[in-house]
Amino acid sequence: MFPKRPSNFLVTVTCAIALLHFGREVLQPITLALVLSLALAPLIRAIGTLGLSRTTSIFITLGLVISAIAGAAIVLAAQLFALTTDLPQYRAEIRAKLKEVQVLTEQPLSRLPTELLEGVQSAPPAATSLRSRRGATQPVPVVIREPVSTQDSLTRAIGVVSGPLGAIGLVLVLLIFILLDQENLRDRVIRLTGQREVSRTLKGLEDAAQGVSRFFFSQFVVNIVFGAVIGLILWLIGIPHAVLWAALCAVLRFVPYIGALIAGGAIAVFAAAVDPGWSLALLALGLFVALEVVLANVIEPRVYGHSSGMSALAIIVSALFWSAVWGPVGLLLSTPLTLCLVVAGRYVKGLEPVSILLAESPDASAAQRFYHRALSGDAAAIIQDARVFLRKSTLARYCDQVLLPGLTLAVADLRAGLADKAQEQRLRATIAAVADTLAAGKTARARRLNVSMLNESIGAHLRHKREERLGRWQGSLDVPARSIILSVGFPNIREEFRCELLVLAFREAGIDARSIVLDDGDEEARPDAEHLVSTVFVAYPMDTAFDAWSEAVAALRENLPDAPLLTIRPREDVQADAALVAERVDMVLQSFEEALAFVAPVGAAKRAA
Incomplete structure (x- = not known):
């Protein structure tokens, strides 16, 4: 972005500023004419739509603008003349107001202790006597001025007026030639930039x-x-x-x-x-x-x-x-x-x-801004942006376009060692606070989580919070058959978090989605609720070994033979072979939005029931 040699860059900038300053007599009228040509371009195009030639449109536009300026100048001159006529009657009031202001200003000073003002109001005797001696010995100079003739006054007035009028006339002439030769000027600029850069120019x-x-x-x-x-x-x-x-x-x-x-x-x-x-x-x-x-x-x-x-x-x-x-x-x-x-x-x-x-907004994507704010611990700003986004869109799209790409940037920097331990902890706590607030609803306030209190992965934290609110099985089991979407994750940070985000996206759309973690060591017997599951989303193998993931998918297919198995491929680089993953599931989707579109009929059927 910036030059490799800062000294060369500084020299270039300094020379450019010096050229602008010392060449202002030449550059100012040219720049004024160029800016005015851009400002008048819409009006010229509008007049040109009437079927007139470009030259005619230019002179009609200039005539309208000059007439409007002249009319406004005449009205203002008349108003100024009326004001100067009435000004003597306001002179006494202005003097009275100035005296009032002077009195109001001097009163606070008069209240100060007298000893603080003695040194200011009176000068030392030596200085006073010196001034009196100088005033007594030095004569007052007398300047003899010759009377100014009418011709000299007229010459000075013409000199004062001719300067601005000459500058205005020069700008007007330049403006006319720029407008008449605008197509040629554009071709010359394109020629200077090169034929390869025509579209960008x-x-x-x-x-x-x-x-x-x-x-x-x-x-x-x-x-x-x-x-x-x-x-x-x-x-x-x-x-x-x-x-x-x-x-x-x-x-x-x-x-x-x-x-x-x-x-x-x-x-x-x-x-x-x-x-x-x-x-x-x-x-x-x-x-x-x-x-x-x-x-x-x-x-x-x-x-x-x-x-x-x-x-x-x-x-x-x-x-x-x-x-x-x-x-x-x-x-x-x-x-x-x-x-x-x-x-x-x-x-x-x-x-x-x-x-x-x-620029009004920096050239940074929403995902980059998410990562930057997460790295600095500004969860409130992230949540505010998320609420603005969710007013017009879904949580699934927010995850696809902002949250997950932002996390991808974070993972890349953490693996490259570009963030220290404190930043990593702040990043983790901020993402947890954002996810916790999104899970609580769009109107929930941001809650700050202490890293020391977050002794589990963010995904596990979200799942346990939902279980505290809805029960061990994250909701009632007295629901219609084929009405539950099951999101299956594995006990590692990234896959478990993506699993819980998918549940949040589905629930935000009114779909009964629940999650489980394979091989989590929970020996409690799970309920016989296979007939309630309509679709299973299994986390894409990111940190889980492919063989272990493949065995888990085979077990899911055996236990839920009537439910299709789907997975969502992350946009970040993963080690698993995409072709092998596709062989073991029924469908590989590319985003949360695709997943939401796939299961939307399930949510609609549930709401109808």
């Missing part, structure tokens, strides 16, 4: 374009709705120029995190200037904060967060990085730029660490 470009488009669209909708709601609230509580503040909130929220703070502070200050007291300012600020909290914690995680494909921490880190490299422009483009890097990391091996660190 096209997939990466499509994912980046769709990700940026979804991000901008969702952000645009959320911010517009937020601004409209804020404007309506401010208008209802009687704050003037509500349209201006609504537009300010909608625009500033495009700047991550800082924009919302600036908008809320501006609204609070203006509300304090409008109202003689503090009630209107506190009310406006409270409503703004409440709406922002709801939006950030309820709405955005479902709409904006998922559309960006990045974690919340990644968004903050990207904002800090790009603002440090490119300033305000970098802050505005931080999320789409980082999103493009995350998408590229899925297809470019050199950028894979970026995708792993910043």
Whole structure:
């Protein structure tokens, strides 16, 4: 994943950051144009569905966007002019509020003991006399300024305005050429990556374009709705120029995190200037904060967060990085730029660490996450994920896709000596707690098991808990004939545990499943209940010698001649020959789900009876 030589990697990253920083004058307009081209692509495609050519669709899209921006600018300019007209009447109130704030700030300091403030409020006599001597001897410099002419003022104003206008014009020109030449640019990128990587390159470009488009669209909708709601609230509580503040909130929220703070502070200050007291300012600020909290914690995680494909921490880190490299422009483009890097990391091996660190969810399977959490002893997180999984699926599928593959990873690491004794004990206790909670039901709380108290295998623990709850034979024997599914295991950890998991999966589906262990040394006579068994699932030989397993299967077939014998082949590597195993049973299944589908009619018949 990471380069073998960290020094080379650090040098490459440092050079890339230096290039971004010192080349920002050239890279910023190009990047802005590229990002805007991706954001406008859905609108261009939508207009193109009307039967217009691509060139016509591009210019219609640009015309609509420029017209919308110009209209919004005119409305905002009118609102700003009205605000500047009304500003003198708020000046006295602002000064009064500033004095109140100053008094409130100074009062706590005045309550401190006088001796603590003497050293701060008064300077030493020597320093005071020195300052007085300097003030008496040094003359005050006089600066003669020439009057500024109208022509100079106009020249400065044009210089101030021409800079942003020139940058906007440059971005617009680049945007037009990128949109017109988009197909050729894509072909050039494919040519650079090589003909062998055409499919991956096209997939990466499509994912980046769709990700940026979804991000901008969702952000645009959320911010517009937020601004409209804020404007309506401010208008209802009687704050003037509500349209201006609504537009300010909608625009500033495009700047991550800082924009919302600036908008809320501006609204609070203006509300304090409008109202003689503090009630209107506190009310406006409270409503703004409440709406922002709801939006950030309820709405955005479902709409904006998922559309960006990045974690919340990644968004903050990207904002800090790009603002440090490119300033305000970098802050505005931080999320789409980082999103493009995350998408590229899925297809470019050199950028894979970026995708792993910043993506919304790490590129790890559910089984890997199960194993990682089990190794760290986080049973509560595993159970929470299991409950989410079981709301939409069965326990059999959870065992096939999460639990058993996770245990396979654990067994491989334990056999390779990659986990120490403490981790092995924590792993065992965590899996026992998870299995015990799953056996108790979907709504049961996670129970922590002490390793020292678990003096038996997890499978034996589950079976004994079920016997304590349901009796020696794990339920009544007064049941219809051919209604019991028998799961047979052997006295070793893996096979016995798989045997008990299969029983749990069947019982979760409403099927009467029970388990026994062969050669467990139990001399108690078993009941004459062979006529109650419909199907026998015998554990696949994983740790049991094949000859002993074969003899046990032959004995089962002799004692239960009318019940089919089935086994479930594990996905992990086993030493037993698959062909020899298949010769001694009636059917070899591949998963718990297949087993559940095989015995489902039995459960249905039992429920009908």
